Amino acid sequence: MRQRTKRILFGYSLLIFAFFYVPIIILMMFSFNDSKIGTVWTGFTFDWYVKLFSNTQMFGALQNSLYIAVITTVLATILGTMAALVFHRYNFPGKKAIDFLFYIPVVIPDIVVAVALLAIYGFLDMTLGLITAIPGHVAISISFVMFVVLARLAGLDDSLEEAAKDLGANEWQTFWRITFPLIFPGVLAGALLAFTISIDEFVISFFTTGPGSNTLPVLVYSMVRLGVSPEINALSTIMILLIVIAVLFTGRKMISPNKKGEE
Amino acid sequence: METMVQLDNVSKKFDESYAVENVSLNIKSGEFLTLLGPSGCGKTTTLRMIAGFEKPTSGSIYINGKKMDNIEPYHREVNTVFQSYSLFPHMTVFDNIAFGLKMKKVKKEEIEERVNKVLKMVQLADFGKRKPKQLSGGQQQRVAIARAIVNNPSVLLLDEPLGALDLKLRKQMQLELKHLQQELNITFIYVTHDQEEALTMSDRIVVMNAGKIEQAGTPYEIYEKPQTRFVADFIGETNIIGGNVTEIKENYAALEFGSQEVYVPNNNYQTGEKMFISVRPEKIHLHTVQQEGKISLKGRVKEKVYIGSLVKWIIDVGNGNEVKVQQSASDVEDLALDTEVFVSWNPDNSVVLKQ
Ligand SMILES: Nc1ncnc2c1ncn2[C@@H]1O[C@H](COP(=O)(O)OP(=O)(O)OP(=O)(O)O)[C@@H](O)[C@H]1O
Ligand SMILES: [Mg+2]
Numbered sequence: 119m120r121q122r123t124k125r126i127l128f129g130y131s132l133l134i135f136a137f138f139y140v141p142i143i144i145l146m147m148f149s150f151n152d153s154k155i156g157t158v159w160t161g162f163t164f165d166w167y168v169k170l171f172s173n174t175q176m177f178g179a180l181q182n183s184l185y186i187a188v189i190t191t192v193l194a195t196i197l198g199t200m201a202a203l204v205f206h207r208y209n210f211p212g213k214k215a216i217d218f219l220f221y222i223p224v225v226i227p228d229i230v231v232a233v234a235l236l237a238i239y240g241f242l243d244m245t246l247g248l249i250t251a252i253p254g255h256v257a258i259s260i261s262f263v264m265f266v267v268l269a270r271l272a273g274l275d276d277s278l279e280e281a282a283k284d285l286g287a288n289e290w291q292t293f294w295r296i297t298f299p300l301i302f303p304g305v306l307a308g309a310l311l312a313f314t315i316s317i318d319e320f321v322i323s324f325f326t327t328g329p330g331s332n333t334l335p336v337l338v339y340s341m342v343r344l345g346v347s348p349e350i351n352a353l354s355t356i357m358i359l360l361i362v363i364a365v366l367f368t369g370r371k372m373i374s375p376n377k378k379g380e381e
Numbered sequence: 382m383e384t385m386v387q388l389d390n391v392s393k394k395f396d397e398s399y400a401v402e403n404v405s406l407n408i409k410s411g412e413f414l415t416l417l418g419p420s421g422c423g424k425t426t427t428l429r430m431i432a433g434f435e436k437p438t439s440g441s442i443y444i445n446g447k448k449m450d451n452i453e454p455y456h457r458e459v460n461t462v463f464q465s466y467s468l469f470p471h472m473t474v475f476d477n478i479a480f481g482l483k484m485k486k487v488k489k490e491e492i493e494e495r496v497n498k499v500l501k502m503v504q505l506a507d508f509g510k511r512k513p514k515q516l517s518g519g520q521q522q523r524v525a526i527a528r529a530i531v532n533n534p535s536v537l538l539l540d541e542p543l544g545a546l547d548l549k550l551r552k553q554m555q556l557e558l559k560h561l562q563q564e565l566n567i568t569f570i571y572v573t574h575d576q577e578e579a580l581t582m583s584d585r586i587v588v589m590n591a592g593k594i595e596q597a598g599t600p601y602e603i604y605e606k607p608q609t610r611f612v613a614d615f616i617g618e619t620n621i622i623g624g625n626v627t628e629i630k631e632n633y634a635a636l637e638f639g640s641q642e643v644y645v646p647n648n649n650y651q652t653g654e655k656m657f658i659s660v661r662p663e664k665i666h667l668h669t670v671q672q673e674g675k676i677s678l679k680g681r682v683k684e685k686v687y688i689g690s691l692v693k694w695i696i697d698v699g700n701g702n703e704v705k706v707q708q709s710a711s712d713v714e715d716l717a718l719d720t721e722v723f724v725s726w727n728p729d730n731s732v733v734l735k736q
Contacts, residue, residue, distance in 0.1 A: 280434055281467040283454040285481035285532065295480075299471050 142358065149351035166352040176353065179337035182248055186323070186333060187316040190255040194312040197256070198263025199305050203297075205264070206271040223261045231257055232325035239326070246328035254322035259315040263308030270304025310364065384446075385410040385568045386431060386536055391440035393426050393592075400426040402592040403440070410535075413562055413569045417579040418589035419615070424572040425464075427589075428538050431570065432461050445535060455484075459536040460529035464544055466521045468513035474500075474524050475509035481532040499527040502561070519550045530561070536568045543578070555582055576616050580604060588612050610734045613659035620665070620704050621734070623657040626650050633728060639700030643676050644728045657734045662707035664730040667694065667716070668723040678724040680704065682716050696724050 152161035170176060205217065223231070235254050239246065278300070282292040298305075320335040327333065332340070338350055386408040393401040401423040408414050416424045429435040431442055433454035442449045444457060460481070468477050475496055482492045500506050503523035513521055522542060529537055542558070543551045559582050562569050573579055579586050580600040587597045588611070596603060596612045607613035610621060622643060624636040629652065633644040636656065645658055671677055680698035687710065694706040704724050716722060 275465070275467065277463050277465060277467040278469060280432075280454070281461070281463060281469070282480070283434075284432060284459075284461045285528070286455045286484035287480070288453070288455050291484060296469060 145351050146355045146358070149348060149355045151348060151351075154348065166348040170349050170352045170356075173349065176334075176337065176349075179332045179334045182327075182331055183317055183334040185248065186251050186255060187313050189249075189252055190259060190316040191309050191313045193252070193256045194259040194263050194316075195305060195309040198260045198308055198312070199267050199301075201260070202264045202267035202271055205268060220261045220264055223258050228254075228258065228319070228321040229325075232322045235322070235326050246326060246331075248327060248331040250328065251323045251326045251331075251333065254326055255316045255319055258319070258322070259312035262311045262315065263305075266308040266311065267301055267304045270301045274300055314361065383410050384408065385412070385444070386570065387443040388427075388431075389441045389443065391427075391430060391437045391442060393423070393430060393435060394438040399592045401430070401437075404589075404592075404594055405440075406587060406594070406597070408536075408568060408570060410568055411566045413559070413571065413582060413584045415571045415573060415579040415583040415586045416589055417573060417576060417586050417615075418595075419574060422589045423592040424574070424589060425540055428461070428540050428570065428572055431536070432459055432538055433457050458534055459538055460532055460534040461538040461540070462525050462529050462542045464540045464542065466513075466525040468521060468524055468528070470513055472512075473509065474505065474511050474513065474516070477513065477524060478528045478531050480528065485532070495531055499531045502530075503527045518545055519554065522546065522554065526558070526561070530565060530567065533565075534567065536570060537562075538570050538572075540572045541574070542571075543573075551578075558582070580616075588615065590615075606732055607659055608735055610657055610659075613732065613734055617661065618705060618707070619659045619661050621657055621659050622702075622731075623655065626652050626654045626656065628652060638678070639698060639702045641678050641698065643678070643731075645731055645733055646728055648733070658731045659734055660726055660731045662693070662705040665704065665706045665724055665726045667696070667706055667708065668725060669714070669716075669720075671723050672725045676725050676728060678704065680722055680724055682718050682720045682722055685716070685718070696722060698724065 147159075149166055150162050150164070151159055152163035152165065153159070201220070205213070231254050235250075239250060244250065274297070278296055279292050282296045283289075287295060318335055319333075320339065323333040324336050324339070327336070334353075338353070341347060341350060384407045386406075388404050388406040391401060391404045392399060404423075404427060416427060418424055426435060430437050431444070431449075433449065433452060444459065449457065469480065472480070478496045478499060479492050482495060487495075496509070497506070500509055503526060505520060505523055505527070508516065508520065508524075513524065516524065522545075526542070539558075543554050546554060555578060558569075571579075571582065580603070583600055585597060586600055586603045588595045588603060590611050596608045598606070603612065604616055607616060607619075613619050613621060622636070622638055624638050624643075627635045627637050627642065629635075629647055629650065630644070632647050634647045634650040635642045635644055636658070643658070645656075650656070668677075671679070678696075678698045680696040682694060683697040683703065684695040686693045690710055692708055692710050694708070696704045696706060698704055706724065
């Protein structure tokens, strides 16, 4: 009986993995397919990658996406970390309510954020451009940073900071020499989260960027409307590889965000 | 000797209850002072107020004559050895110890020299490059001590520094700490709830109970002359006998104890007054015959326990009262359970307690 349960669970897990990864593998395969229609395998080629790298429109969009993602990551990481520190350290009236407010961006549909921002920009009579997408991106990623850093702070022994002060370190020195190095894995994980959220964000970017300032997901969307080109498969393959590398690089720290005493 | 740390009527209130209440204390320079008391009596809170991590609700603390009311922990000439060691996990042993000196902007060569010197002093000369996690509990403990004393503090605060160590290591570290304290002539304020540790190490013991000082004195005074019931009971084993004064005979007051009588040296006691005395088990003798003209309580052997060189007896003296007796094993005959015996002691060896 137990043996059977095991086998069923194993088969079930295989199915789930297949559900996750088969489409991705097929997509990666077809990025090397020597056919424009992309549904039958006709031969191996790098053509689509060559074409992709000479597609200036695509590169412009990638640049836009990276620009937004980097600024978003920096802002969300700083603000989210600071919020986490305040929440961890201080008690103030209304703390519970404010804490609740940090959960809202996590569950609120992006479309609501997008429309709300549009209304504000309209009210302020601002022209939409590239940077008008940033506030929305920061708004939806800040909470994630805060949660990850807060989890790390919860595992931090408060007496370490006291020990530092006892040895003559002021608040500033204590933060940079003790607190920050110890929560850094959490901050890094939060930054990575913010970056991935921003780079593949579609709805907010679609509504709050001006004409000519397409981000990559928005460009891909407009291209796909004319049919899936193998070029997009090539682009997706590159993005997947980049993300896998990034995750492997920071992975160890993300997996154990609460472990104390590591380097 | 001059006063190093002074607590002037210090209280600390958490929510609605006092963790420390009206504590006044003068700690002399170079003194080894121990705060002793049961869990929750306010020892840690007292220490944390001296270190500056808690602000007194009322009263003031002076270190080296300076009022500490608004002085941050990092500006106080005290260092703390934390109960959980609190070593910085991301730094090597060397960097942990060097931390305080770096904060004071001491020159690099001097830091190196001083750190290596204390590493040797705590017998960890070869461990500088390790991370705290790669050390045993006892070694981490030494690093915590080294990290504090390398700064040459005027006062070292130690909060149950040996609490996590096993008995043998504990005894060894007690001696080492005491030697270190005498060698460096630092004022130690030491917290423990282990009375034996307090008695062996301290110049002076402050017994605390429920946030207040019960008694302060040398280990001898605390053990031999407890002033309150709490102290007598908390430090070592004792017999506490409570009864009314029945009559005054010359220099002694007689106290009823069940249906029998004991005596204490008279000190203007009144007949009918209720009082409590403490008699240590090792001051009490067992006899098989009645002793004339002395305290001599008739009882029966209820229990006896051999603990190597000593024998502990519990004697039932009637009316539900028991007397604990402790004697050297060679001093007593082997009395069977339920044997009739007489218990006596010199009245001068009993201590009258405040309520
Ligand atoms: N930050 C705090 N907030 C509220 N109450 C506290 C706080 N710190 C201590 N207390 C209370 O103050 C009292 C004294 O605590 P303290 O830690 O000083 O005891 P202690 O003598 O060190 O005990 P132990 O031997 O268990 O360490 C306790 O009743 C404790 O619950
Ligand atoms: Mg304590």
